[in-house]
Amino acid sequence: MKMSKMFMPTLREVPADAEITSHQLMMRAGMIRKMASGVYNQLPMGIRVFKKIENIVREELEKKGCQEILCSGLIPSELWKESGRWDVMGAEMMRVKDRNDRDFCLGPTHEEVFTDLIRQEITSYKQLPLNLYQIQVKYRDERRPRFGVMRTRTFTMKDAYSFDIDEAGLDKSYQDMYDAYTNIFARCGLDNSPVQADTGAIGGSVSAEFMVKSEVGEDEIVFCSGCDYAANMEKAVSVNTSLDKEEMKELTEIHTPNVHTIEDLEKFFNLPANRFAKTLVYEVDGKTVVVVVRGDREVNETKVANAIGGAVEFELAREEVVRAVTKAGIGFAGPIGVEADYVFIDNEVAEQNNLVIGANKDEYHIQNANYGRDFEGTVGDFRNVTEGDKCTKCGSELEIARGVEVGHIFKLGTKYSETMGANYIDKDGKSKPIVMGCYGIGIERTAAAIIEQHHDENGIIWPLSIAPYHVVVVPVNIKKAEQMEAAEKIYNELQSMGVEVLLDDRDERVGVKFKDSELVGIPMRITVGKDITDGKVEFKLRDAQDKELISLDEIKSKIEAEFVKNNVKLG
Amino acid sequence: MKMSKMFMPTLREVPADAEITSHQLMMRAGMIRKMASGVYNQLPMGIRVFKKIENIVREELEKKGCQEILCSGLIPSELWKESGRWDVMGAEMMRVKDRNDRDFCLGPTHEEVFTDLIRQEITSYKQLPLNLYQIQVKYRDERRPRFGVMRTRTFTMKDAYSFDIDEAGLDKSYQDMYDAYTNIFARCGLDNSPVQADTGAIGGSVSAEFMVKSEVGEDEIVFCSGCDYAANMEKAVSVNTSLDKEEMKELTEIHTPNVHTIEDLEKFFNLPANRFAKTLVYEVDGKTVVVVVRGDREVNETKVANAIGGAVEFELAREEVVRAVTKAGIGFAGPIGVEADYVFIDNEVAEQNNLVIGANKDEYHIQNANYGRDFEGTVGDFRNVTEGDKCTKCGSELEIARGVEVGHIFKLGTKYSETMGANYIDKDGKSKPIVMGCYGIGIERTAAAIIEQHHDENGIIWPLSIAPYHVVVVPVNIKKAEQMEAAEKIYNELQSMGVEVLLDDRDERVGVKFKDSELVGIPMRITVGKDITDGKVEFKLRDAQDKELISLDEIKSKIEAEFVKNNVKLG
Incomplete structure (x- = not known):
C-alpha cells in the first residue's frame, strides 16, 4: 500500500479521553475511532491487526479440529427463556423488539444458540465429539465502557462450544482449548497466565481466565510465589489467618458514640483490625444478605453470590434496610440477632474468639462475641485474598497483580443441555445430556493487551505475527x-x-x-x-x-x- | 477435512417451508439452519462458500484501491436524525435503547456512519479520493422474510462508500465499482446484467442494480431486445402508445350499474381497455394521491412516490377516503373534480382523446373525457412498462424477466455530505461538499443466486471459484x-x-x-x-x-x- 493513498489518520496529540496507553496509541495510530461511548469503528490499520489475530485464532482452533460457523447476533428471546437467562442477564443484555413486537436480544454470548443448533442436529454418540466456533460481534451494554477497546459495548469475540458424550470427553476438549489458547497468545507475543476463575453467569464447574499482566488491567489476579497456583480475585482462596484460640469471655456492651469505621474502632479499643468482625448488609435481588468478615478483610461478593445461587443486582443495603435488619443505623451492625434472608460468616470469624462486633444498637458495640455461642450463620469463605496471605496449595506467600482478561474457558457440563434438552443416544441405547464446554477470546482486547506489553515512548512495537x-x-x-x-x-x-x-x-x-x-x-x-x-x-x-x-x-x-x-x- | 468429523447435517427430504431451489438446497446441503423467521445460522459448508465470495469481493475491490474498515452495527440515532432518515426509515429499521435510554439503530445501511467518519478526518482535497468498504452484518426487519437467505432480517453485506472532490471523480469511482462488480459476479460464475435502477431511500441521482436472471427473482427487469437498455421495473420507461388523435367529442354521462372493473367496462362499452382511463386513489404518508393511467396499464408506485419527493407508507386508499376524494364508491373514480393533495396523469392519458372514465358518482361513467378540456393534473410517466412496449432508446420491443438483485451501486452526490457537513478545502481554498457514491453486495444472496443458476436434480453444482x-x-x-x-x-x-x-x-x-x-x-x-x-x-x-x-x-x-x-x- 502506498501511504499517500492510505486512510491512516494518525494523531500527534494524545486524545483527551484516552486514559491508558493502548487506547491512546490505537487512536493515535489511526486504528480506531469512537462513534459513541463504548462503540468504535475500525480503520484500515486497526482491522488489519484484528484480522491477523482472528487468523491465528482460526489456525490454532482448526488444528484442534474445531469448525467455524456463524450464528446470528439477533437471538429470539424464547431460547433465553428456555435456559432461564432472559431475566438473569440484566441491563447488560440489549433487547430489541421486531415489527411484530416479538422479543430478541443482541447476543452477549451464544450458549443457548449453539445448544439449540446442536439439539436439532445431533442424535447419536457417533456424531460426537464436536467443537464449533464463530468469530462474531457481541453486544454487552456495559455500565461503564472505558479504556478504548478494552471494555466496549460491541466487540468481536471468538466463541467456541464443545459437545462431548461424557466428562472425560469434556476434559479432553477443555485441555485442547487450553493448549490452543496458550499457543494463540504466545503467537500474539503475549506474556500471559491462565488463572482459575469464577464461572459467573455463564455457569458450569471449572473455568480458567487467560490473563495478561498489566498495570491497567481491570482484574486483580492472585499468584503464588512458590507454586503454580493462580486465580482471579473473585475465585482466589488463601489459608485462614485466625488468631490462636483463647478462652471465651463474657459478652460486654460498650458505649461507642461517633465510632463507625474499623479505623475508629482500632483507636477507641486500642486493638488491631483483626480483633474486630465487620458486618455488612446487602440487598441482593430483593433479598437481605448479611456477611460477617474480620475487620482487616474485604467481602468477596462473587463468593457470596455463589453461596445464594447467583445474583443479578448486588448492592450495599440502603439505610432503611440496614435498620430493618439490624435495628440500628449504619456502623453498628453485628451478627447477634440480625434478621436477614441470609447470614454468612467467614471462616476466620467463625474460628476466632472474643471479637468486637456491632451491637445492633445505635452507638454501641459488643466485646467478646463468639460464633456458635452468641451468633449463628452459614460459615464459609466469603473474603478476598490479601497480599501476603498464604497459598492453600503450598503455604508460600500470595502476590496480587493486575491483569487484562483476553480469554476465558469454561467446563459447562450439562447445565444448558439439561435445561434445553440437548441429548444424544449413547452406545447402550440410553438418552443422555450432551456435556458442554465454552471458550471465548476477545479479539480487539487482545490487540490492546499486546500494545500494553509492546510499546515505547514513540509508539507501538507490533510483534511481526500481527503487525498491520x-x-x-x-x-x-x-x-x-x-x-x-x-x-x-x-x-x-x-x-x-x-x-x-x-x-x-x-x-x-x-x-x-x-x-x-x-x-x-x-x-x-x-x-x-x-x-x-x-x-x-x-x-x-x-x-x-x-x-x-x-x-x-x-x-x-x-x-x-x-x-x-x-x-x-x-x- | 474428514467427513466423519465434519458438522455437515445433510437432509434427504426437502424442508416444508423452503419454496425455491436455492433455499431447499442450502438447507439440504447443511449450509444454513433457520433460527427465527428471516434469521439464519451458517454452518461449516455455508460459511466456507460465503467467505469465498467475500474474498473475491475483497480482491476485486482492493484492485481498485478500496480499503477495508469495519464500523459498528449499533449506530447512535443522532447520526440518522442529522441526515433526516431516523423518521423516514420506518419499521424496517430495528431500533434499540441502551441502559441510559439513548436511541440506537441496528444499521440497515451505513451512509451516515461513513459520512460522519470522513467529515472528522478529511479536511483537504489532498486526502481525496477515497473508497472505503466493510463486510458486515446488516439488520433489516423485512415485513415478509422469505426464500431462505434471499430475503432475511440479518445478512452479510459488503458496503463501500466513495469520496471524491467533484462529479468527474465520482464518475470514475462509480465506473471503477461498476467494473469491479462485473468482475466479482463473473468470478462467482453468475450470468448477470447491470440494470438502471431507482435510487429509493438511499437517495442520489444515478444507480444500477446487478441482476441475476432467475425465475424466482423478486424483481422484474425490463430488457431491450434490440439494444443494451436494461432497467428494473421501478425505473423502466417505454414509448407512449397513445392512440391517434381524434376530434374531441362531447362529455356524456352513462349509467353503468354493477360495472366496476376494466373488464366489466370492456364488455359494457364493447371497447378495448386502452379506450379507458383508470383512476386510483392512494394514501401516502397522510396525503391523498390520485393517479390516472390508461385502462391497459398499471400504476408504477415508485414513479409516483418520486414525484412527491419520496414516501414511507404507500397504500391504496380506504373506501371512506376514496369517497371523500371522489364523492363516489370504489369503481367509479375519475379525474374530473377529484379533490386530492396530488393528481398525477400518465402521459398516455394526457395524449389521448375521448376516454371513458369514472364519473365520481356511484353507478355512472363518463364518455369522451379529454385532458386539458375536462380535467387537469401533473402529467408524467406514472406507469409500468408492459412486455412488447417499445424501447425509448432504439424502438425495439422490450422484454420482461425476473431477477435477483445481488449488487446495487449509487451515485449519491452531495446528499449526505451537505446535510451532515462533510466538506473539504479545495485547491482554491474554498470549502466544498464531498461528492459521494455507495456500493452494496449481498453476500448470502449472491450464493443463493449462484445456486439458482448452478444446480441439477441431484443438488448444487458449485463453480470451482466458490466451492466449499x-x-x-x-x-x-x-x-x-x-x-x-x-x-x-x-x-x-x-x-x-x-x-x-x-x-x-x-x-x-x-x-x-x-x-x-x-x-x-x-x-x-x-x-x-x-x-x-x-x-x-x-x-x-x-x-x-x-x-x-x-x-x-x-x-x-x-x-x-x-x-x-x-x-x-x-x-
Whole structure:
C-alpha cells in the first residue's frame, strides 16, 4: 500500500479521553475511532491487526479440529427463556423488539444458540465429539465502557462450544482449548497466565481466565510465589489467618458514640483490625444478605453470590434496610440477632474468639462475641485474598497483580443441555445430556493487551505475527528520482515475495515519516536515502536502536531472517 | 477435512417451508439452519462458500484501491436524525435503547456512519479520493422474510462508500465499482446484467442494480431486445402508445350499474381497455394521491412516490377516503373534480382523446373525457412498462424477466455530505461538499443466486471459484485397507498442494456418499474402488456425466488443469 493513498489518520496529540496507553496509541495510530461511548469503528490499520489475530485464532482452533460457523447476533428471546437467562442477564443484555413486537436480544454470548443448533442436529454418540466456533460481534451494554477497546459495548469475540458424550470427553476438549489458547497468545507475543476463575453467569464447574499482566488491567489476579497456583480475585482462596484460640469471655456492651469505621474502632479499643468482625448488609435481588468478615478483610461478593445461587443486582443495603435488619443505623451492625434472608460468616470469624462486633444498637458495640455461642450463620469463605496471605496449595506467600482478561474457558457440563434438552443416544441405547464446554477470546482486547506489553515512548512495537504491515519503505526525498525509483522497486519486489509492505511516498519530511512508522509500529523499516547511489539502504528494526547500512541484494535475506526468527510464515 | 468429523447435517427430504431451489438446497446441503423467521445460522459448508465470495469481493475491490474498515452495527440515532432518515426509515429499521435510554439503530445501511467518519478526518482535497468498504452484518426487519437467505432480517453485506472532490471523480469511482462488480459476479460464475435502477431511500441521482436472471427473482427487469437498455421495473420507461388523435367529442354521462372493473367496462362499452382511463386513489404518508393511467396499464408506485419527493407508507386508499376524494364508491373514480393533495396523469392519458372514465358518482361513467378540456393534473410517466412496449432508446420491443438483485451501486452526490457537513478545502481554498457514491453486495444472496443458476436434480453444482471444497475423495469401502490407504494418501497429497479436499471416510454405502457429494456440489470427485489394485481411480466432474478411469500419477495434473480452466488460483 502506498501511504499517500492510505486512510491512516494518525494523531500527534494524545486524545483527551484516552486514559491508558493502548487506547491512546490505537487512536493515535489511526486504528480506531469512537462513534459513541463504548462503540468504535475500525480503520484500515486497526482491522488489519484484528484480522491477523482472528487468523491465528482460526489456525490454532482448526488444528484442534474445531469448525467455524456463524450464528446470528439477533437471538429470539424464547431460547433465553428456555435456559432461564432472559431475566438473569440484566441491563447488560440489549433487547430489541421486531415489527411484530416479538422479543430478541443482541447476543452477549451464544450458549443457548449453539445448544439449540446442536439439539436439532445431533442424535447419536457417533456424531460426537464436536467443537464449533464463530468469530462474531457481541453486544454487552456495559455500565461503564472505558479504556478504548478494552471494555466496549460491541466487540468481536471468538466463541467456541464443545459437545462431548461424557466428562472425560469434556476434559479432553477443555485441555485442547487450553493448549490452543496458550499457543494463540504466545503467537500474539503475549506474556500471559491462565488463572482459575469464577464461572459467573455463564455457569458450569471449572473455568480458567487467560490473563495478561498489566498495570491497567481491570482484574486483580492472585499468584503464588512458590507454586503454580493462580486465580482471579473473585475465585482466589488463601489459608485462614485466625488468631490462636483463647478462652471465651463474657459478652460486654460498650458505649461507642461517633465510632463507625474499623479505623475508629482500632483507636477507641486500642486493638488491631483483626480483633474486630465487620458486618455488612446487602440487598441482593430483593433479598437481605448479611456477611460477617474480620475487620482487616474485604467481602468477596462473587463468593457470596455463589453461596445464594447467583445474583443479578448486588448492592450495599440502603439505610432503611440496614435498620430493618439490624435495628440500628449504619456502623453498628453485628451478627447477634440480625434478621436477614441470609447470614454468612467467614471462616476466620467463625474460628476466632472474643471479637468486637456491632451491637445492633445505635452507638454501641459488643466485646467478646463468639460464633456458635452468641451468633449463628452459614460459615464459609466469603473474603478476598490479601497480599501476603498464604497459598492453600503450598503455604508460600500470595502476590496480587493486575491483569487484562483476553480469554476465558469454561467446563459447562450439562447445565444448558439439561435445561434445553440437548441429548444424544449413547452406545447402550440410553438418552443422555450432551456435556458442554465454552471458550471465548476477545479479539480487539487482545490487540490492546499486546500494545500494553509492546510499546515505547514513540509508539507501538507490533510483534511481526500481527503487525498491520511487515515492512515500511521510506524514501528520504520523494523528489529525488533515484531514491523514489529504488524505493518503488524494493516495494514491488517485497510485495511479490508476499511481504506486506508500505511505501511512504508522501511528500513529507523524513522525520515525520519515521515518527509515523514508529507510532503505528511497523516491525521493519528500509530507508532509501543518499547512499542509494552506492546501492545501499538503511535497515532498522522497530524494537532495536541499531540501524544498519545494507546493500540492495541483502534486503531479501534480512527480511526472510526476521520471519524465521519470529516463526512467522511468509506469504 | 474428514467427513466423519465434519458438522455437515445433510437432509434427504426437502424442508416444508423452503419454496425455491436455492433455499431447499442450502438447507439440504447443511449450509444454513433457520433460527427465527428471516434469521439464519451458517454452518461449516455455508460459511466456507460465503467467505469465498467475500474474498473475491475483497480482491476485486482492493484492485481498485478500496480499503477495508469495519464500523459498528449499533449506530447512535443522532447520526440518522442529522441526515433526516431516523423518521423516514420506518419499521424496517430495528431500533434499540441502551441502559441510559439513548436511541440506537441496528444499521440497515451505513451512509451516515461513513459520512460522519470522513467529515472528522478529511479536511483537504489532498486526502481525496477515497473508497472505503466493510463486510458486515446488516439488520433489516423485512415485513415478509422469505426464500431462505434471499430475503432475511440479518445478512452479510459488503458496503463501500466513495469520496471524491467533484462529479468527474465520482464518475470514475462509480465506473471503477461498476467494473469491479462485473468482475466479482463473473468470478462467482453468475450470468448477470447491470440494470438502471431507482435510487429509493438511499437517495442520489444515478444507480444500477446487478441482476441475476432467475425465475424466482423478486424483481422484474425490463430488457431491450434490440439494444443494451436494461432497467428494473421501478425505473423502466417505454414509448407512449397513445392512440391517434381524434376530434374531441362531447362529455356524456352513462349509467353503468354493477360495472366496476376494466373488464366489466370492456364488455359494457364493447371497447378495448386502452379506450379507458383508470383512476386510483392512494394514501401516502397522510396525503391523498390520485393517479390516472390508461385502462391497459398499471400504476408504477415508485414513479409516483418520486414525484412527491419520496414516501414511507404507500397504500391504496380506504373506501371512506376514496369517497371523500371522489364523492363516489370504489369503481367509479375519475379525474374530473377529484379533490386530492396530488393528481398525477400518465402521459398516455394526457395524449389521448375521448376516454371513458369514472364519473365520481356511484353507478355512472363518463364518455369522451379529454385532458386539458375536462380535467387537469401533473402529467408524467406514472406507469409500468408492459412486455412488447417499445424501447425509448432504439424502438425495439422490450422484454420482461425476473431477477435477483445481488449488487446495487449509487451515485449519491452531495446528499449526505451537505446535510451532515462533510466538506473539504479545495485547491482554491474554498470549502466544498464531498461528492459521494455507495456500493452494496449481498453476500448470502449472491450464493443463493449462484445456486439458482448452478444446480441439477441431484443438488448444487458449485463453480470451482466458490466451492466449499474443491475435491472429494471417496473410498468405495472404508473397510478395504488398500482403498482407505490410497484414499488417505491422495487426500494428504492434495492438501499439501493447497487443494481444499474432503475425505469421505464415513462408514456408508458408496451410493450415499455420491449422493451427498452431489448434493453439496463438490466440483471434482475421485473415487477409490477396486481398480486401485491396478493403480487407478475414477475421476468425475460434478457438472459432467462422464467418469474417467485415471492412474494415480494423473490426479495432480487433472486437478491442476481444472484450476487453470476455471481461472482459479490454487493454494
